[in-house]
Amino acid sequence: MSSSPLTEIPVRDIARGVRDGSLSARTVVERAFDHACEIGSGAGGLNIILAGNERAADMADEVAETAQRTEFAGRLAGVPVALKDNIATLDMPTTCGSRILEGYVSPFEATAVTRLREHGAIPVAKTNMDEFAMGSSTENSAYGPARNPVDTSRVPGGSSGGSAAAVAAGLVPVALGSETGGSVRQPASFCGVVGVKPTYGRVSRFGLVAFGSSLDQIGVFGRRVDDAARVLQVIAGRDVRDSTTADVPVDTYYSAANAERLDGVVVGRPAEYFPESLDPGIRSLCDRALDALRERGAEVRDVSLPHTDLAIPVYYIVAPAEASSNLARFDGIRYGLRVPSERGLAGLYEETRSRGFGPEVTRRILLGTYVLSAGYYDAYYRKAQAARTLIADDFRSVFQAGVHVLFTPTAPSTAFPIGAVTDPYEMYLSDIFTATANLAGVPAMSLPVGRSGGLPVGGQFIAPHFGEAKMFEAAYVLERALGEDAHR
Amino acid sequence: MSIRPEDVRHVAHLARLAVDESRLPALATQLASILEHMEVLQRVDTNGVAPVEGVGAGSTPLRPDSGPPIPLGHPIESFAPEVRDGLLIVPRLATHGEEEAERSP
Numbered sequence A: 001m002s003s004s005p006l007t008e009i010p011v012r013d014i015a016r017g018v019r020d021g022s023l024s025a026r027t028v029v030e031r032a033f034d035h036a037c038e039i040g041s042g043a044g045g046l047n048i049i050l051a052g053n054e055r056a057a058d059m060a061d062e063v064a065e066t067a068q069r070t071e072f073a074g075r076l077a078g079v080p081v082a083l084k085d086n087i088a089t090l091d092m093p094t095t096c097g098s099r100i101l102e103g104y105v106s107p108f109e110a111t112a113v114t115r116l117r118e119h120g121a122i123p124v125a126k127t128n129m130d131e132f133a134m135g136s137s138t139e140n141s142a143y144g145p146a147r148n149p150v151d152t153s154r155v156p157g158g159s160s161g162g163s164a165a166a167v168a169a170g171l172v173p174v175a176l177g178s179e180t181g182g183s184v185r186q187p188a189s190f191c192g193v194v195g196v197k198p199t200y201g202r203v204s205r206f207g208l209v210a211f212g213s214s215l216d217q218i219g220v221f222g223r224r225v226d227d228a229a230r231v232l233q234v235i236a237g238r239d240v241r242d243s244t245t246a247d248v249p250v251d252t253y254y255s256a257a258n259a260e261r262l263d264g265v266v267v268g269r270p271a272e273y274f275p276e277s278l279d280p281g282i283r284s285l286c287d288r289a290l291d292a293l294r295e296r297g298a299e300v301r302d303v304s305l306p307h308t309d310l311a312i313p314v315y316y317i318v319a320p321a322e323a324s325s326n327l328a329r330f331d332g333i334r335y336g337l338r339v340p341s342e343r344g345l346a347g348l349y350e351e352t353r354s355r356g357f358g359p360e361v362t363r364r365i366l367l368g369t370y371v372l373s374a375g376y377y378d379a380y381y382r383k384a385q386a387a388r389t390l391i392a393d394d395f396r397s398v399f400q401a402g403v404h405v406l407f408t409p410t411a412p413s414t415a416f417p418i419g420a421v422t423d424p425y426e427m428y429l430s431d432i433f434t435a436t437a438n439l440a441g442v443p444a445m446s447l448p449v450g451r452s453g454g455l456p457v458g459g460q461f462i463a464p465h466f467g468e469a470k471m472f473e474a475a476y477v478l479e480r481a482l483g484e485d486a487h488r
Numbered sequence B: 001m002s003i004r005p006e007d008v009r010h011v012a013h014l015a016r017l018a019v020d021e022s023r024l025p026a027l028a029t030q031l032a033s034i035l036e037h038m039e040v041l042q043r044v045d046t047n048g049v050a051p052v053e054g055v056g057a058g059s060t061p062l063r064p065d066s067g068p069p070i071p072l073g074h075p076i077e078s079f080a081p082e083v084r085d086g087l088l089i090v091p092r093l094a095t096h097g098e099e100e101a102e103r104s105p
Helices: A011-020 A025-040 A056-069 A111-118 A161-168 A185-191 A225-235 A280-295 A308-329 A344-356 A359-372 A377-400 A424-431 A435-440 A468-487 B005-014 B021-043 B098-103
Strands: A049-052 A080-084 A122-127 A174-179 A194-197 A217-222 A266-270 A299-303 A405-409 A444-452 A455-462
Touching: A011 A025, A011 A056, A011 A225, A025 A049, A025 A056, A025 A080, A025 A122, A049 A161, A056 A122, A080 A161, A111 A122, A111 A174, A111 A225, A122 A161, A161 A174, A161 A185, A161 A217, A174 A225, A185 A194, A185 A444, A185 A455, A194 A225, A217 A225, A225 A468, A266 A280, A280 A299, A280 A405, A280 A444, A280 A455, A280 A468, A308 A359, A308 A377, A308 A424, A308 A435, A308 B021, A359 A377, A359 B005, A359 B021, A377 A435, A377 B021, A405 A468, A424 B021, A444 A468, A455 A468, B005 B021
Parallel strands: A080 A122, A080 A174, A266 A299, A266 A405
Antiparallel strands: A049 A122, A174 A217, A194 A217, A194 A444, A405 A455, A444 A455
16 A cells, blocks of 8 residues: 555545455544544634544444445445535534534435445545635635635635645545535635536435525545546435436446547637636646647637626526525524524524624625515526526537537636635636536536646536536546646 | 615515614625626526526426435434424514513523
């Protein structure tokens, strides 16, 4: 076995080692857990961990025992995994980074977590996040801002910043996050790791605390493409508890793990994602990645997605509208915080919600309620849903014209300093290259393509609905082509 | 786009949020500033364009209105703010008599 830290061993090798007995699941998990407690939590550290799983070591023993007793201990046997804190777990609280759910332990578990456990993965920690996934920097957490392990004065991105940073810091080899407008891919780009948002309906949302139900998907972080592919493989597929999961067969995402070439593959380069104003460092790294794809046999074709500029206005109408409805359940009655009021039930609702929600969540609930209210519904919400059709049609057109995958920058900037972005709309623009895929429901992923000014830069592949296998194939080849250059 | 403090007060009421009067002007300015960026949508021709209804490859599949029960890993008392005899306790509505209101939590 390699002499590198245990969490840097590929997921495939951890599982193989645990299954054949050459690697102790307990040792792997204990090191991840200790590491998480040591540098991952608290204001003095990276503040990326909100809770650790006290049962993790025992769970590792159970996996090892199953491996000894049976032939199959799972594809992720003994693999420690961190979970964004909006994914329901039985052994750890699920706070969504909010005061309103402080200490809340869910009475059920997310399907994605169940599937991970059934394949031997060990949930070791819950990670910090923007409150209810509303943010692009993990500064909006009620438990304080998380820090980027590459440069601790900077944000890790968001809203799944804790999960991205946990993988980047080597606390865990893989983690789950969630996406509504780019909340896996953008922090993956900021932290220099791989982040995957699957097709809408590919992974069950059962147990993912709802934000924007027509946009939300659980996503995966990994140190490398293969790690993420193997985790998605396990969590993907139909779930009777989420009727929006698709009854579409799950391809083998790691079948192209050894691919060297992309002959016959058409990679689209959408002009709208490479505007004149694009940061020169990001542009040059993306151009280098496109050159690498060409050298490996891909045809790079200039394409247009003409409604891209509508993505942020549409997203910031649709997502808050859905959030204002979804977050109505936090009322002080059924779970979480309750603030009694002298004004009876109405007062209890209002006091609980006002005390429990932070400023950005409050802002988005107000915005969402406004665009859904009488007199504004047609002008904003209905208009945005029609414009959303135009965005989805853009993707349909380019893929129907023979493009297999698109390649773009993941984010318009590298990780910015904590506290640097104070204007809400300026923060929303962080999602400018990612929100389109959520609005259209197509899969997309970010992988490291180099560093600009010492900070990681991510490149993004976008594929047609359920085209994850082709997307991973392109990512495997690009990762191999760039080699160490992807991290310098 | 102009949003008045009273508009924010109205929307906050609809959303069941108690917003301090002193915060209304700032919130009105913030919301107006955000909504200004949405005005671009008014210039887009969406005549004949159907609003999105589903985002998957097909429409949302229907299923019978039944499903396996979800086993609870923790009892209701462990996560609900106030429970009595297995029931969630809520304050009495203001329309009830004062005597009853006094007994409410």
